[in-house]
Amino acid sequence: MSARPDRHTQRYDRQLRLWNKSGQTALESAHVLLVGASALSSQILKNLVLPGLGTFTICDDARVSQSDVASNFFLSQESVGQFYANELAHFVSELNPATTAHACTKSPSWLPGQEPAFFTAFSLIVCVRQPRNMADSIADLVWQHAPSVPVMCVESSGFQGYVCISLGELGIIETHPESLVDLRLTRPFPALTQFARDHQVDPSDSLAVSHIPYVVLLLRALDAWKASHDGAFPAISEKKAFAHALASQRPSIGDSENFDEAVAALPLHVWRPLQSPAVPAHVTALLDDSQCRKVSTGTSSPFWLLVAALRAFVQGQGVLPLSGSMPDMKATSIDYVALRHVYMTQASADLALFRRLLADVLDKAGISLEAAGLDDETIKTFVKHAPYLHLVRGRRLRLQRVEPNVGALSAALADPVNPVTAQFYLAFMAAHTFFEHANRFPGQPPVDSSAGYDWIDDIDKLYEYARAYAKDICLDLLQQDQDRLYDACYEVTRGAYSDTPSTAAFLGGLAAQEAIKVMTVQYLPLDNTCVYDGIVQAVNSFRL
Numbered sequence: 001m002s003a004r005p006d007r008h009t010q011r012y013d014r015q016l017r018l019w020n021k022s023g024q025t026a027l028e029s030a031h032v033l034l035v036g037a038s039a040l041s042s043q044i045l046k047n048l049v050l051p052g053l054g055t056f057t058i059c060d061d062a063r064v065s066q067s068d069v070a071s072n073f074f075l076s077q078e079s080v081g082q083f084y085a086n087e088l089a090h091f092v093s094e095l096n097p098a099t100t101a102h103a104c105t106k107s108p109s110w111l112p113g114q115e116p117a118f119f120t121a122f123s124l125i126v127c128v129r130q131p132r133n134m135a136d137s138i139a140d141l142v143w144q145h146a147p148s149v150p151v152m153c154v155e156s157s158g159f160q161g162y163v164c165i166s167l168g169e170l171g172i173i174e175t176h177p178e179s180l181v182d183l184r185l186t187r188p189f190p191a192l193t194q195f196a197r198d199h200q201v202d203p204s205d206s207l208a209v210s211h212i213p214y215v216v217l218l219l220r221a222l223d224a225w226k227a228s229h230d231g232a233f234p235a236i237s238e239k240k241a242f243a244h245a246l247a248s249q250r251p252s253i254g255d256s257e258n259f260d261e262a263v264a265a266l267p268l269h270v271w272r273p274l275q276s277p278a279v280p281a282h283v284t285a286l287l288d289d290s291q292c293r294k295v296s297t298g299t300s301s302p303f304w305l306l307v308a309a310l311r312a313f314v315q316g317q318g319v320l321p322l323s324g325s326m327p328d329m330k331a332t333s334i335d336y337v338a339l340r341h342v343y344m345t346q347a348s349a350d351l352a353l354f355r356r357l358l359a360d361v362l363d364k365a366g367i368s369l370e371a372a373g374l375d376d377e378t379i380k381t382f383v384k385h386a387p388y389l390h391l392v393r394g395r396r397l398r399l400q401r402v403e404p405n406v407g408a409l410s411a412a413l414a415d416p417v418n419p420v421t422a423q424f425y426l427a428f429m430a431a432h433t434f435f436e437h438a439n440r441f442p443g444q445p446p447v448d449s450s451a452g453y454d455w456i457d458d459i460d461k462l463y464e465y466a467r468a469y470a471k472d473i474c475l476d477l478l479q480q481d482q483d484r485l486y487d488a489c490y491e492v493t494r495g496a497y498s499d500t501p502s503t504a505a506f507l508g509g510l511a512a513q514e515a516i517k518v519m520t521v522q523y524l525p526l527d528n529t530c531v532y533d534g535i536v537q538a539v540n541s542f543r544l
Contacts (some may be wrong), residue, residue, distance in 0.1 A: 023520035039499035043508020099251035139397035158495020159534035167394030171303030206254035321350035420537035430466035443496030
């Protein structure tokens with residue numbers, strides 16, 4: 001009887017299924033700095049604390065108002081007049097006793113004057129509805145650190161909002177592809193070829209024929225084709241002819257489910273590999289990267305040390321290490337176990353060779369396995385996921401705003417199929433220009449509004465700033481784009497940078513999801529901007 005899972009495993013069971021023990025450990029050791037307390041901040045923290053964030057710190061000198069209590073269910077009536085950061089840290093931390101909460105009641109404007117060492121203690125910095133000059137200053141400061149600290153900005157106004165990430169470099173091993181299976185049918189290793197050739201079945205035994213693993217059927221069909229075509233694999237134009245040749249071996253009577261499996265496997269395990277290089281292009285780019293070619297002590301991350309060993313493996317073997325994963329298939333238990341043994345044996349041999357090559361890389365770099373932060377499980381995971389490695393090289397926050405990828409904005413505005421949301425990004429950028437001139441966001445009444453204030457008056461000014469921003473970045477706006485932009489300025493002004501519960505909940509979940517991807521170094525994170533329009537329930541992402 002298996003042992004009962006411990007309390008930790010029971011508590012985080014769902015998360016462990018998503019990002020495994022390594023991801024959970026990374027999340028529990030992370031420390032997030034959240035700048036700016038609000039209902040939106042509460043939603044972000046809630047979605048980080050529940051799955052097990054280790055530590056968070058909230059920085060804000062604001063005090064809770066009656067309107068804050070009305071828009072944030074984490075606050076109570078007794079919170080009015082208290083420091084927002086203290087109240088939020090107290091109530092959110094109650095969601096998970098394992099999370100440590102800190103509150104800093106200094107003004108966020110105090111942060112940019114801190115030394116870099118202050119910020120590098122954090123795994124991630126999240127700025128919620130903060131003036132862009134402050135967010136840019138923090139992002140500039142931590143960008144220079146190795147490794148850089150990711151900075152996320154989240155803003156909302158009414159039913160619209162956006163999330164953007166400033167991320168230096170992130171080498172992702174566990175991208176969680178749909179499948180890790182690589183049957184290696186078009187590039188078979190000797191033991192696999194021998195297994196297929198030695199698998200003898202009496203043609204008159206319909207039961208035995210119906211249980212031939214489809215891997216064997218395809219390998220034999222490919223061998224037969226090559227024998228009659230001067231050693232060449234079937235070309236794309238010969239797909240039907242090959243499929244017909246395979247079908248001709250199907251028994252006329254009895255079960256032939258294994259042949260159906262063989263035909264179904266052709267697109268993924270035969271046609272795609274025949275049209276693709278042995279090493280995917282994105283992996284080849286990593287192997288050719290300067291960081292891979294020149295690993296050194298103190299400057300090379302564990303990711304690049306592993307990639308350097310992978311480069312040596314590919315140079316010697318011509319292929320990536322075998323994962324050893326196998327799908328289910330129609331076969332007898334004996335045959336399936338024997339075939340699985342063939343794959344696992346080759347995978348073990350590839351792993352052993354990779355370890356030797358990694359030891360050579362570490363020796364040349366003058367660093368030990370322990371000092372490099374590489375353990376046995378990390379090495380196994382890397383080898384298994386070698387075809388799916390992903391490198392993110394992001395852009396600094398200031399450059400995303402000052403020198404954005406105009407082509408991405410133009411394409412987003414011209415999308416003929418999906419609802420367009422890029423105009424709201426322009427409106428939010430203009431809202432910060434508005435703030436720099438008026439010391440308030442559009443739609444918010446001035447501190448001294450005794451002379452009368454009408455929020456409608458802010459729309460034209462915001463629209464003027466938005467058009468000026470588009471001109472500054474050389475973004476040409478068609479008439480329909482200008483109409484959309486005006487409507488966006490109307491909505492952002494109408495929202496008055498307030499927290500609408502539904503928008504806060506959605507953006508809080510989105511921001512937390514992307515934060516977890518970054519902190520666990522798993523899945524593919526946002527690169528680098530996402531805009532949400534709650535009125536039409538549309539979300540668009542683009543790299544600026």
